[in-house]
Amino acid sequence: MRVAVGENEVGENEVAPALEIADLEAGYGPTLIARGISMVVGKGEMVTIIGPNGSGKSTTIKAIFGLADVTGGSIRLHGEDITGERADRLIAMGIGYVPQAGNIFPTLSVRENVEMGAFTLHGDLDARIEKVQDLFPLLRERWKGNAGNLSGGQRQMLALARALVAEPSVLLLDEPTAGLAPQIVDQVLAQIREINRSGVSILLVEQNAIKALRHSDRAYVLARGRNFVEDTADGLLSNPDIGRVFLGLSGADEEESDV
Amino acid sequence: MFNVGDRLSTIFNRNAIRDAVISVVGERGLMAIERSTLIAVGGFAIWALVTQLDLTVNGLLVGSVYALGAVGLSLVYGNLHLPNIAHGDYMTLGAFIALFVFGSLVPEAWNDNSVGPFTFSYTLFIALPIGVLFVAVFAVIVDQLVYRTMRRRGALPGVMALASLGVAIALRGFIQYIWGTEVEHFPRESKQFFIWTVDLLHLQDVIVRVPPDMIFVAVAAIVLTFATYLFLNMTKWGKAMRAAADNEDLARVTGIDVERTNLLTWVIGGGMAAAAGILFAAGQGQLLTISGWKILIPLFAAVVAGGIGNPYGAFAGAIFVGVIGEVSTAWLDPSYKPAVFFAAIIVLLLVRPNGLFGQSRS
Amino acid sequence: MFGEFEGLILHIGSFLVIAGIYAIINVGLNVHYGHTGLFNIGIAAFFALGAYTASILVMPPPDPNLYQRYEWGGNLAFTLGSERIGFDLWFPLVLIAAAAVCAAVAYLVGSITIRLRGDYLAITTLGLGEAVRLLFTNEGWLADGTRGLNGIPRVLDGVVDPQWYDFVFLPLVLIVLLIVYFVSQRLAGSPWGRVILAIRENEDTVEMVGKNAFQFKLQAFAYGAALMGIGGALYAFAKHSITPAAFEPFFATFIIWAMLILGGSGNHRGAILGAFVLWAVISSSQFLPGFLGDPNLRLAVIGLIIVVVLLIRPAGIIPETRTRT
Numbered sequence: 020m021r022v023a024v025g026e027n028e029v030g031e032n033e034v035a036p037a038l039e040i041a042d043l044e045a046g047y048g049p050t051l052i053a054r055g056i057s058m059v060v061g062k063g064e065m066v067t068i069i070g071p072n073g074s075g076k077s078t079t080i081k082a083i084f085g086l087a088d089v090t091g092g093s094i095r096l097h098g099e100d101i102t103g104e105r106a107d108r109l110i111a112m113g114i115g116y117v118p119q120a121g122n123i124f125p126t127l128s129v130r131e132n133v134e135m136g137a138f139t140l141h142g143d144l145d146a147r148i149e150k151v152q153d154l155f156p157l158l159r160e161r162w163k164g165n166a167g168n169l170s171g172g173q174r175q176m177l178a179l180a181r182a183l184v185a186e187p188s189v190l191l192l193d194e195p196t197a198g199l200a201p202q203i204v205d206q207v208l209a210q211i212r213e214i215n216r217s218g219v220s221i222l223l224v225e226q227n228a229i230k231a232l233r234h235s236d237r238a239y240v241l242a243r244g245r246n247f248v249e250d251t252a253d254g255l256l257s258n259p260d261i262g263r264v265f266l267g268l269s270g271a272d273e274e275e276s277d278v
Numbered sequence: 279m280f281n282v283g284d285r286l287s288t289i290f291n292r293n294a295i296r297d298a299v300i301s302v303v304g305e306r307g308l309m310a311i312e313r314s315t316l317i318a319v320g321g322f323a324i325w326a327l328v329t330q331l332d333l334t335v336n337g338l339l340v341g342s343v344y345a346l347g348a349v350g351l352s353l354v355y356g357n358l359h360l361p362n363i364a365h366g367d368y369m370t371l372g373a374f375i376a377l378f379v380f381g382s383l384v385p386e387a388w389n390d391n392s393v394g395p396f397t398f399s400y401t402l403f404i405a406l407p408i409g410v411l412f413v414a415v416f417a418v419i420v421d422q423l424v425y426r427t428m429r430r431r432g433a434l435p436g437v438m439a440l441a442s443l444g445v446a447i448a449l450r451g452f453i454q455y456i457w458g459t460e461v462e463h464f465p466r467e468s469k470q471f472f473i474w475t476v477d478l479l480h481l482q483d484v485i486v487r488v489p490p491d492m493i494f495v496a497v498a499a500i501v502l503t504f505a506t507y508l509f510l511n512m513t514k515w516g517k518a519m520r521a522a523a524d525n526e527d528l529a530r531v532t533g534i535d536v537e538r539t540n541l542l543t544w545v546i547g548g549g550m551a552a553a554a555g556i557l558f559a560a561g562q563g564q565l566l567t568i569s570g571w572k573i574l575i576p577l578f579a580a581v582v583a584g585g586i587g588n589p590y591g592a593f594a595g596a597i598f599v600g601v602i603g604e605v606s607t608a609w610l611d612p613s614y615k616p617a618v619f620f621a622a623i624i625v626l627l628l629v630r631p632n633g634l635f636g637q638s639r640s
Numbered sequence: 641m642f643g644e645f646e647g648l649i650l651h652i653g654s655f656l657v658i659a660g661i662y663a664i665i666n667v668g669l670n671v672h673y674g675h676t677g678l679f680n681i682g683i684a685a686f687f688a689l690g691a692y693t694a695s696i697l698v699m700p701p702p703d704p705n706l707y708q709r710y711e712w713g714g715n716l717a718f719t720l721g722s723e724r725i726g727f728d729l730w731f732p733l734v735l736i737a738a739a740a741v742c743a744a745v746a747y748l749v750g751s752i753t754i755r756l757r758g759d760y761l762a763i764t765t766l767g768l769g770e771a772v773r774l775l776f777t778n779e780g781w782l783a784d785g786t787r788g789l790n791g792i793p794r795v796l797d798g799v800v801d802p803q804w805y806d807f808v809f810l811p812l813v814l815i816v817l818l819i820v821y822f823v824s825q826r827l828a829g830s831p832w833g834r835v836i837l838a839i840r841e842n843e844d845t846v847e848m849v850g851k852n853a854f855q856f857k858l859q860a861f862a863y864g865a866a867l868m869g870i871g872g873a874l875y876a877f878a879k880h881s882i883t884p885a886a887f888e889p890f891f892a893t894f895i896i897w898a899m900l901i902l903g904g905s906g907n908h909r910g911a912i913l914g915a916f917v918l919w920a921v922i923s924s925s926q927f928l929p930g931f932l933g934d935p936n937l938r939l940a941v942i943g944l945i946i947v948v949v950l951l952i953r954p955a956g957i958i959p960e961t962r963t964r965t
Contacts, residue, residue, distance in 0.1 A: 084531050107533035116531050124524040127517065135521050138514070139533035181532070361759045363681065363766075424947055436679045437950065439762060440897070443681060444946030447894050451940025459936070571889065575770055578763040586757075617774050620767030624752060627764070631756050 035098030037062045037189045037220035038114075044091035045075075045082035051090065052078040054244035060189065060222050065215040067252070069228040070241035076224040077119065079241075080191045084109065084116045096189065107139040115187030119194045119224075122178035125167030129158055129177060132166045136181035144184070151180045154214075172203040176210070183214065190214070192223045196230075208234045232256050326605055331476060331484045333604040339488065341580075341600020342496035343558045347573060348580035348592040349503050350550030356587020357523040357543040359435045360425065364446035365551055365577065366570030371449060372413045372552025373559040374457055376405035380465050383408075389465035395490040397466035398560055409556050410549040417548025418541055420445055426537070446571070454567045462565040495561040502553055503593050506546060510589070515542060523587065572616065576603060579619040582626050585633025595634065653806035654878075655923050660813040661874045663915035664820050666899050667908050668867030674905035674960070675828060676860040677840040679758065682765030684892035685772040686865045689745060690738040690872025691882050692776055695789045697734045698722065702784070710784040731795040735816070735873050742869030743862040750861040755854050769893060777884040788883030792876055806878070813874055817912070820867055824908050827863070836860050890939060895922065898945045904956025913957060918945070 038060040045053040053075040060066045068076045081087040083094055084106055094102045096114055104112070124132050133151055137144050152159045155176045161169065166177055175195050182190060195211065196204040204227055212234040215221045225231035232238055232252040240248040240261065248261060255261050299308050327334045351365045362368075380389055384401050391399050424441055433441075472488045510516040515538075522529040522539040530536050558573070559565040580599045584591025599619060606618045626634070665687060672678040697717050702708030717723075722730045745768075753764045776783050783789055796808050827833050838846050839853050846853045876882050886892070895918065903914020922942075926933050949956060 086527070086531065105533075106531050107535070110533045118528060118531060121525050121528055124521045124528065126524050127521055131517050131521075134514075134517065135529070135532050135534065138518060361762055363762075424951065427951055434677075436673075436677060436758060437954075439679055439759065440673075440901070441947055441950050443894070443897060444901075444943045444950065446943065447890075447898075448940045448943025448947060451936050451938070451943055454936035455934060455940060572770075575767050578766065582760070582763060586759075611778055613778060614774055616767065617771040620764075620771040623764055623767055624749075627752055627756060627760060631760075 035095065036060060037064070037097060038222060039095040039098075040079065040083075040092070041095075042092035043079060043082060043089065043094065045078050045087045045089045047078075047087060052087070052244055053082065055092070056241060056244065056246060057092075058222075058239050058246070058249075060220050062220055063215070063218060064237065065212065065221040065223065065235045067223045067225050067228070067231045067235040067238040068241060069225060069231070069238055070247065073244075074241040074247075075244040076241055077193050078244075080116070080193050080222065080224055081118075083114070083191060086118075110139050110185050110187070113186070113188040114191065115182035115185055115189070116191045117175075117178045117182050117193065117195060119197055123166045123169070123174050123181070125165065127166055128163055129166050129169070130162050132177055133158075133180050133184050136184040140185060147184050147186065151184050154183065155180050171199050172207060175199065175207050179210070179214070183219075187219060189220045189222070192221065194224055194226055196225065196227050204230055229256070326608070327601070329484075330605050330608045332486045333608055334601055335486050335488060336492070337601030337604030338597060339492040339496045339561075339600070340604055341597035342499040343492075343554060343561055344573070344576050344580050344600050345503060345593045345596035346499045346550055346554035346557060347577045348584070348596040349506060349589045350547040350554070351577050352581045352584060352587060352589045352592035353506075353550075354543055354547040355581060356589070357519060358425070358438075358540060360438045360442060361435075361578070362547070363439060363442045363574065364420075364449060365547070366572070366574040367446045367449040367453070368413050368417060368548055368551035368570070369555030369558065369573065370453060370565075370567060370570035371416065372409040372555035373565050374453055374462075375409040375412045375552070376402070376556045376559070377457070377462055377464065377565060379405035379408050390467070392467040392469070395469055395472075396494055397469050397491055397563070398464060399467075401465070402556075402560060406553060406556055409552045413552035413555075414545045414549040417544040417551075421541065421544045426540075429540075450567060450570065457567070459567055463563065464560055464565065466563060489561070491561050491563075495557045498553070498557055502550065503590075506550065506589065509546070515539070519543060575616045575619045575623075576600070579623045579626070582623055583634050585635060588633065588635075591633050591635055598634065650803065650806070651923075653804075653810060655919065657806050657810050657813055657878050658875075658923070659916045659919040660810070660817050661871050661878060662896060662899060662919055663912040664813075664817050664874065665868045665871035665896055666903070666911040666915045667817075667820055667824050668864040668871065669896055669900050670905060670908055670911040671824060671860055671864035671867065673900065674907070674911065675833070675836050675840060676857055676864075677758070678754070678857065678861055678864075679762040680765045680861075680864075681762050681893060681897075682767070682769030682772075683868060683896050684769040684887045684889055685765065686742040686746065686868035687872040687875070687892045688772050688776065688884070688887035689742050690869030691876040691887070692783055692789075692872075693738040693741045693869065694734045694873030695792050695876045695882055696783060697737055698727070698730070698793045699789055700793070708784055708787075709780045710782060710789070712781045713783050713789075727793060728795055735870050738869040738873035739866035740869075742872075743866040746862040746865030747858065750858045754857050754861060769887075769889060773884050773887050776887075786884060788881060788886075789876075790881040792880055792882070794877050794880065809878055813878070816870065816874060820870065821908055821912065824867070828908070832856070832859075890942075894939075894942055895919075898942045900956075901946050901949045902956055904958040904960060906955075906960030907958060910956050910958035910960070917957070918942075 036059045040056060040058045043053050043056045044051060052073065056075055056079050058066070058068070058079075068079065070076050078087045082089050083101070085103065089102060092102075093100055096112055099112070101109060101112065101114070124135060127135070133148055134144070137147060152162075157173060158176055158180055161173070166174070169177060179195070192211065196207050199207060208230055211221060211223065223231060223235065232255055235252040237249070237251050238255050239246060240255070248255070250258065296308065299311065303311065347365065347369055351362060354360055354362045354365070380401055384404060388401050389399050393400055424445065425438060428438055428441060469490055472490055472493070474486045476484045476486060510520055518529070518534045519539045519542055521532070522534055522536050526536055529539070555570070558569075576599050577596075580596035581592050583595030583598050584593065599622060602622055603615045603618055606615065610618065665683065668686070669680065669683060672680045696713040697720070699710070699714050699717055701714040701718060702710050708714070749764060749768060750761075753760045777786055779785070794805065794809070795812065797805070799808055828837070835846060835851055835856050839856055843853045846856075879886070899914040899918045900911055901914070902918055903912070904910025922938060925938055926935075
């Protein structure tokens, strides 16, 4: 019962979604965290995963890149099974990943960080690098400096730039706004939405659930390693039950949540 | 309960010393004390270096040999988180391979024509690449047999270091089993030292005597270290090695083959060790199976001085350690050199635990 | 007395004495590495300090006719009044002094390095081992330099024919070993020992419950070093003479590491068993024919034992029994 969902309605002609996760079971060693998670990211969609700690948000993303042990289920990229693929193959197939913590190489220069993003690619990189520089003018200013000297927001930009230089069609982001000041959170999320609008499908794990939802098309709410609710972003934001339980909204209060 | 240790470590804690001094003499007083201490230490150092110019120059040269060993050691330390205790024995292995080349591989007569002002013949240039290649391959094999298995198992750095101690002991045993424990000599022809007389501020004449071989060794050390620098900063795989050293998990999800960068680290580390061992033996004129173990102390002192995992820091650290070791012989028995290095390690850890250049890594 | 077996029996006696001493030192190393996770590759430093402290505290003043020049070291025993209380009472005090000197040095070195990254301790102890040996090599006034100290007075000397002395000394070594074992075992089971084990597993959690992990590690380092010092002291009495060369890394550091890894790091019984097993192999290998008896090959085997046991049976002969939490 595959349902293709997306901004653009997909008709009868079966076009595979950008990313499709089915009944994923994954964890670390003997500890199972994801216990049957399914989700779909349509082409050009921006999808957010929210849920309490230990619900399997990050594990789902990590499982795709082999950082968590997959014990069941499947992961498909544009209809092709990529479960257990090596990282270099994944990048070549057009999937990018920005981990949560430690997502830059601090003693490498900004330029070298971006170059590492294209490590598995061949041919001329100058054009790609140029493109990324245009996308993040701030980075261009600090191009030759050590990445370790960047501010928190700039580090996230660099991490995005590193993933984007490989020109992925799908981008996985694990809490890109963790530890950032509130003003910068919006800035980074807006930038991510910008990237999404340019045609990159995005799967995003976020703690800043409300802010993330405002920039997303759809969202999955996970609990105890399983799917709990799936809805459009607007639907979730206006759902009073979900709002109270998962987003920390009480009545009209719109403080950002910290679930 | 038992807080003697706390007290002691407080005594050795810079901030605590600072606070205590400030409470007595105030901020200004502390600054004055700091400044005068710096001037006194710096002044003494300059005085010692200048009056012992002969030793200083030779220290620079010895330091450059240490540098060859220390750069490789630091690279392995930084990239694989392994304080490779077998590094000195890799150096010894390289030197014995060179000895084998001189003794059995090339016609004996080839060893006779020494090059220019140096004591060695051009056969050194045959022995050097063979030794480097051999030890690089050896280091890779040991990695595949021992360290890779342990990495996969997620062994702690301490256990890996212990394994490298085992490798060091076993390697030395085999070297001694094959070549014996006698002092060996590279083929050499006696040559005049370079001698310069320096008129020091018109006050006294200082005679600087330098063995020609040491000049060659120092130049080779600088060239090899610079080549390493170029490789690490200018090539794709060199950058990947640095990336893997920086953040291994991220390197892996970026598609960098970390097993391959590990192997490259061993190729460079092992090759540099062999070059260091061969050049060190050439410079010293003799070769001992134990020297690999003995040289570990100045090498680690250099690595600590340069900041662990910083190969260029290790180069500077090695020069620093080499000069300290040589200049100390003006007052101390030369056999005390290891104790001087030990003292240097202790003082560095107290004053600058992140190395002389203080670039701290989180 | 025992006819043709006399040589064999004498050999067994000296084997057991030395193995017992190694076992004591190995318990010390097990406190360092097995229990606390401290990587000490300068065992030789504490081994030598213990042996020299004990020897200096019992040596008679030097005889000028023998070119002996340990003026300072030779007068210490007399100055401290060893003759007044008699040597048999002096003996336990000497062991305690050896332990105290080693503990003090460990405290000093440890308080500088243990707070820093773990591998700095390895680097410092490597240097310490060499530095201590150099000290005794160069400072003739202390212990006669490279000639070392000969004819070290021994406890219960003259009770039997000197060639049978090992059998008088053996019970003493075993008694000390038993005391060391029981005290260390009790310590490991005490609240202190549980903190130590917790530090090895995860230092941060220990800090989180408000324990000063550094302080515990430092105490463990000093305690282990003290045991090594006691072993060193007994070694000096067993050998009757010591020279700096006796504390080269092979016999004073490497072998002990191989013993610990072979026996099973993390539990004292393994450490003791490892000492006896490996010393049996090493001391009998010299009787092997041909290349098997080659001392250099023995060195290689010691190294290979460490590597192979770490690879194939990381827990050693007697694995540590971990208490479940």
